[in-house]
Amino acid sequence: MTDRLARDWDDLARIDPMFTILSDVSKDAGRWDVEDFFETGRHDFVATLARAEEWSLPVSNELALDFGCGIGRVTQAMATRFEHCVGVDVSAAMISQAREFGEGMARLEFVHNVDSDLRLFGDGQFDLVYCSVVLQHLGRRSLVESFIGEFCRVLRPGGLLVFQVPHALALRSRLQLRRRLHHVLRSLRVGSETLAAAGIYPIGMLSVPPRRVERCLRDSDEEIVQLCVDVTRTPRYPSATYWVTRRSAVS
Numbered sequence: 001m002t003d004r005l006a007r008d009w010d011d012l013a014r015i016d017p018m019f020t021i022l023s024d025v026s027k028d029a030g031r032w033d034v035e036d037f038f039e040t041g042r043h044d045f046v047a048t049l050a051r052a053e054e055w056s057l058p059v060s061n062e063l064a065l066d067f068g069c070g071i072g073r074v075t076q077a078m079a080t081r082f083e084h085c086v087g088v089d090v091s092a093a094m095i096s097q098a099r100e101f102g103e104g105m106a107r108l109e110f111v112h113n114v115d116s117d118l119r120l121f122g123d124g125q126f127d128l129v130y131c132s133v134v135l136q137h138l139g140r141r142s143l144v145e146s147f148i149g150e151f152c153r154v155l156r157p158g159g160l161l162v163f164q165v166p167h168a169l170a171l172r173s174r175l176q177l178r179r180r181l182h183h184v185l186r187s188l189r190v191g192s193e194t195l196a197a198a199g200i201y202p203i204g205m206l207s208v209p210p211r212r213v214e215r216c217l218r219d220s221d222e223e224i225v226q227l228c229v230d231v232t233r234t235p236r237y238p239s240a241t242y243w244v245t246r247r248s249a250v251s
């Protein structure tokens, strides 16, 4: 894991965490209302549960993992259903704000993790592994694939893994001109806040074709089964959400 990636997320978390996470142009410069922001997390989680129910997928209620949790937008919502929810993030600043926003709420735990894997968790622990708006920012496809392998490893037999990743990018996103410009200007000692105010961000985007995701799932473990794929056709980065389970052991 590059230190720079963690440092970039830390900078953004200190400047404007909510806009960094949900970049709605009408909410930049600290204009997100806290309640509205966390309401989006409840909305996303309710939609996830509704989809699972529609497809008759298994969702239990014990232990959930929110990978790349940010400030706990979705993790907080998960805690309304799961007995214990663990949010993991590479940014210490995101984690510290997740703890502050979640203060006094039961069932939540936030963990800082800079490793390129989830070695801090044992095999087959989680009933739900959830990851949204994270994998596209990992910088390398190989890292995305290795984290997908880790999601499968920590998934309990009969558990549900739900993760989203773009499957294509518009040329503009692929060129990553702003990210490149950010790195040049930072090396000239222009401050992160100045750059963020000018809309120049350090975070890159990538996509992973479905056949690569499917191969990665197939290779991870023979008990891992891809159940469904949900495709969202947004013009700049059409995404796929993958719904996966680990078969329960046959008795």
Ligand SMILES: C[S@@+](CC[C@H](N)C(=O)[O-])C[C@H]1O[C@@H](n2cnc3c(N)ncnc32)[C@H](O)[C@@H]1O
Binding pocket: 001, 005, 009, 020, 021, 022, 067, 068, 069, 070, 071, 072, 073, 074, 088, 089, 090, 091, 094, 113, 131, 132, 133, 134, 137, 138
């Ligand atoms: C766009 S935000 C999304 C946050 C959250 N998933 C949500 O939907 O509210 C992306 C998050 O991924 C985190 N992240 C990026 N790379 C990561 C990594 N390698 N491990 C864990 N978290 C990571 C960032 O720090 C940031 O909080």
